[in-house]
Amino acid sequence: MNANMETLAAQLRAHGHKLTRPRRAILQALAEAAKPLSPAELQTRARVFDAELGLVTVYRTLEIMEELGLVRPVHLADGCHGYALATPGHTHHVVCQRCHAVVEIVGCDLGVFLEHVAARTGYTITGHWLEIAGLCADCQRALQEEAYTREENDHAAE
Amino acid sequence: MNANMETLAAQLRAHGHKLTRPRRAILQALAEAAKPLSPAELQTRARVFDAELGLVTVYRTLEIMEELGLVRPVHLADGCHGYALATPGHTHHVVCQRCHAVVEIVGCDLGVFLEHVAARTGYTITGHWLEIAGLCADCQRALQEEAYTREENDHAAE
């Protein structure tokens, strides 16, 4: 059990939730994940630690963790919801809106911005998720070619 | 048809998509929406402009628009996906992770940051979505009281 997981476990306990075998398995799997996981993916990974783990429990545990701000929902490309740990020191991603290729960005200085937000809204900021959308080099090329071909046809037709 | 919608329509045309009545209805509804809409909500609103509009067409149109970077997926609290126009000049939101209350933030200066990202990754940045998660004042209080009550019980039990 690593430090990350101890913290998560402590937070659950601090709010009166029991620390069960299925939940430990889920925490462990989340702590080890390098990317947001859908509930189904999370179940698969957590079953390494608790082979009996049911999908319903994954949903219920994620719900609790989201309420406590331990986990954050993220949009996944394949049509279902993903969850990632809301730990500090995370990285951000740029996602290509056409082919869904992902590039990681290191270094993110939103600290000052977030302090302003906290001061202005009265919220305690527990985390943030910055999704940057764009077009990767390949898709830029593909889209341009598409548009170009169309234009050529238009001219040829005149 | 407002300017926003003209731009969207032009973008679809530029990539060889037909501009049909159902699609115009969808664009119109999106352009008028002040918040991210789920496909079902979008259908309801777009039916004002095309009473026959089918939900399948909403999904298909959103898929095209997402590929072209005209629309961005957003996580909604009620378990389905939301879509918002990827227009510049948008605002950001802080969402309470416990009660899902939303506060809007005006002023967001990520411009410089995004330029760095573009330069480093080779991506054309078409937009970004910053989700800030936190606890609203009410939920901070509620959670603290919960934890406090628990502690009291613990002490009383000693």
Place this chain on the structure above:
DNA sequence: TTCTAAATGAAAAACTTTTTCAATACGGAA
């Protein structure tokens, strides 16, 4: 106007998420 490919709606299929309920297991008290 005519033509053709793209786009459409309806129905069905496939998935995801939530609810229900009897059985189980955590963690406090003895």
Place this chain on the structure above:
DNA sequence: TTCCGTATTGAAAAAGTTTTTCATTTAGAA
């Protein structure tokens, strides 16, 4: 340690969402 009460669990079913299929319609170019 063992016992007890209640939170938690898995399985099944229900509800909701997204995707696929297919015959029909329609936009837009000739």
